[in-house]
Amino acid sequence: MAHPRSRRRRAVLAVPVGLALTASLGLLSQGASAAPQAPTATTAAEGPLLSYVVNTTADKTTVDSVKKAIKTAGGKVVTAHQQIGVIVAHSANPEFAAAIRAVPGVQSAGATRTAPLKPVATTEVGKPEKVPAPRTSARSAAKALAAGKEPLEPLQWDLPAIKADKAAKVNPGSKNVTVAVIDTGVDDTHPDLAPNFSAKQSANCVGGVADTSAGAWRPYTEEDYHGTHVAGSIAAARNGVGVAGVAPGAKISGIKVSDPKDGLFYAENVVCAFVFAADKGVEVTNNSYYVDPWMFNCKDDLDQKAILDAVGRAAKYAQRKGAINVASAGNSNFDLAAKSIVDKSSPNDSTPVERTIDPANCLDVPTQLPGVVTVAATGVKSLKSYYSNYGQGQIDVAGPGGDKYQVPELPAKDGRILSTMPDGDYAYLQGTSMAGPHVAGVAALVKSAHPKASPQEIQWLLKQQADNPGCPTAPYDPNGDGTVDATCTGTAHVNSFYGYGIVDALDAVTE
Structure with a gap:
């Protein structure tokens, strides 16, 4: 289902007025695997700023090593969940994912969205069609x-x-x-x-x-x-x-x-x-x-x-x-x-x-x-x-x-x-x-x-x-x-x- 002002909400979100929410989502790839070589330092942002998940073996040594590689590849570590081997990073380097996938200890890596990140700001949003609150005598x-x-x-x-x-x-x-x-x-x-x-x-x-x-x-x-x-x-x-x-x-x-x-x-x-x-x-x-x-x-x-x-x-x-x-x-x-x-x-x-x-x-x-x-x-x-x-x-x-x-x-x-x-x-x-x-x-x-x-x-x-x-x-x-x-x-x-x-x-x- 589409939101009242075309602003997509949740895939399984329901709507107040009788429409079951129709799920929506899906496609586009970030490309093929890169050659197995360590990333070289990136000095300039050449593409849209995206968010990535980088999945590694879940040990401190590997996670710390991959965090350094992320910086070298032109990325910024947002957080690292060492207990599960998941690192969240941001990068504007269009070759970031390919470079990180070649790093030893990385098991998978990819962008979590297709649109670029934007600064968080208060936005004017449409309101759902109101359903009168049930009343009882x-x-x-x-x-x-x-x-x-x-x-x-x-x-x-x-x-x-x-x-x-x-x-x-x-x-x-x-x-x-x-x-x-x-x-x-x-x-x-x-x-x-x-x-x-x-x-x-x-x-x-x-x-x-x-x-x-x-x-x-x-x-x-x-x-x-x-x-x-x-x-x-x-x-x-x-x-x-x-x-x-x-x-x-x-x-x-x-x-x-x-x-x-x-x-x-x-x-x-x-x-x-x-x-x-x-x-x-x-x-x-x-x-x-x-x-x-x-x-x-x-x-x-x-x-x-x-x-x-x-x-x-x-x-x-x-x-x-x-x-x-x-x-x-x-x-x-x-x-x-x-x-x-x-x-x-x-x-x-x-x-x-x-x-x-x-x-x-x-x-x-x-x-x-x-x-x-x-x-x-x-x-x-x-x-x-x-x-x-x-x-x-x-x-x-x-x-x-x-x-x-x-x-x-x-x-x-x-x-x-x-x-x-x-x-x-x-x-x-x-x-x-x-x-x-x-x-x-x-x-x-x-x-x-x-x-x-x-x-x-x-x-x-x-x-x-x-x-x-x-x-x-x-x-x-x-x-x-x-x-x-x-x-x-x-x-x-x-x-x-x-x-x-x-x-x-x-x-x-x-x-």
Whole structure:
């Protein structure tokens, strides 16, 4: 989906007014490998200033040696994550990547974007089309509270859909479990988020270096609502205000990774976020995005290979440190197990060039990285949302993401997901961006019930406890136009639409 003023936001970002966000990204190469020779000193900047990830063997000697080579090749080291062997650098030398790839100890290196870096400045940005905040009468709010519900909870069809309302009465989640929202920032001043917010596990990772100063994790503007909405679905408190989250007793943190100029999520920011979350002891990360500027990063492109490598190392590091990574599958209705996919939107930081990619060679990052829980979206009828990506062997589990074609009964009336917005507001959104947080919330409940469970064990429990509706018996035509929009394959136990099924919050705290 395009932003209201053509300013691309997140690939899996959902929009407030009924459109599922259509993912966009992808192409362009930085060239072939260079001859195996050490770089010579570069004295003049001859090209656009770009950001690079340089991946090395993870030891101090090698990292220090490569840092010196980066300077010699006309680059500037921004930061080095020695624990995973990833260095972030800037350079205006058009031969920088080729030169660095020839340095001993370098395993991959490439530009993280196709457009040049620009000084960070406050920019005038378009605002999303406003969705009126849901209103309830004093009588209905009092009735909801008397029934043990939050004032706006009757509008949250998604909670009973995964039995999260029942789970909250058994175990609402532990304060010892934190879900890091890697996103556009989180407004921790929201009354539904403030009680559960962990400032000490929050940061702004834009540029690749974690800024932990007070409030650095908050959205830049009102337009950066995405992360705040995600956070509410995970852990909005049961405090008599607004809505409830899936794990209302767990902690949430915000790690901002969206660029202030274009809203995109570049590799160096995401690497920083995973490493920061891991080092701060986060138990779950939620990733409702893909790494820009490519919708799919292909192993046979040297730049994209470097992005795959860098983000993959960071995600794996978080897993080794005990975090389970949950990611949204994407909103293009792509069959991720198909023999080929046409990507018309990459690179999304400059001029997109249509390309046909091989899913076996090209991955949506981070959702298709090894060990990451890949989440598809469903609507109120437990049917795959019309926009959700799918694929046999590609989807792990599903969760409520909303669907304008699947409308609940009164009083909800809206098939999208209601959650928190900046400045104390609430709104409906839809997308796999909304499905991921429901699964992240359930993962937090599993961790709360099983504190010693590893990320691999939590993923297994999510799958084992999931409820699979099975492939639809009728042709999949969600908008009723007579065209079959996707074909479900697999069994009643595991299939291309739902993976192992829709997550079950009650089972998470009782089994």
